Amino acid sequence: MKVLHVIDTLNIGGAERVFLDITSLLADTSVQVGALLYYNQGPWIEQLDKRVELNILDRKNKYSLKELYKTYKICAKYDIVHAHMSYCYTYITLSRLMFGGKYKVIFHDHNGDHDAFGSQVGLGLKYMFRPHYYIGVSKKLEQWAVNDLKVPAKHAYTLINIIK
Numbered sequence: 001m002k003v004l005h006v007i008d009t010l011n012i013g014g015a016e017r018v019f020l021d022i023t024s025l026l027a028d029t030s031v032q033v034g035a036l037l038y039y040n041q042g043p044w045i046e047q048l049d050k051r052v053e054l055n056i057l058d059r060k061n062k063y064s065l066k067e068l069y070k071t072y073k074i075c076a077k078y079d080i081v082h083a084h085m086s087y088c089y090t091y092i093t094l095s096r097l098m099f100g101g102k103y104k105v106i107f108h109d110h111n112g113d114h115d116a117f118g119s120q121v122g123l124g125l126k127y128m129f130r131p132h133y134y135i136g137v138s139k140k141l142e143q144w145a146v147n148d149l150k151v152p153a154k155h156a157y158t159l160i161n162i163i164k
Contacts, residue, residue, distance in 0.1 A: 003078060003081075004033075004075060004082065005019055005035050006036045006084060008038040008039060010037060012043060015110035017161075018110065020048060023035055033052045034054075035053070036055045036071070036074055039057075039058060040058050062091065072095045072096065072098070075092060079103055080104050089107040092105055093129045109134065110137055130150065131145070133156075134155065135157045136156070136157070
């Protein structure tokens, strides 16, 4: 099995730490692990496990069809694409909608607490970009995904931030 993890940068932050921990833990298994960064920046790039295949898009314009196609070509080499953060998930999903792809996309939501802005669901997540697989950092987020995003309960999970 091949799994690609996607995030914008490896600047210092909680989602980035989880990204590094998960890719490193998966590299210890028989899973082939890749990483896709939108930008070649962040002090934690050096901490990425050397067994993880690093892909850097170095995106200049997120609305460029050429860059969306490059994203698709990278993702198409994997069975599962694990997108950290909603904007990464949306970009990966848009790329897949435009160019196809048989890979499954997982939305890993690091938002923390959707109560901060209410349970309003943007039209993108509610319809065209509705996730089929969801991971939240709390039980509350998992329930939000099931109740508000209508993710099937069997495809919604909680992964509390880990310390490696």
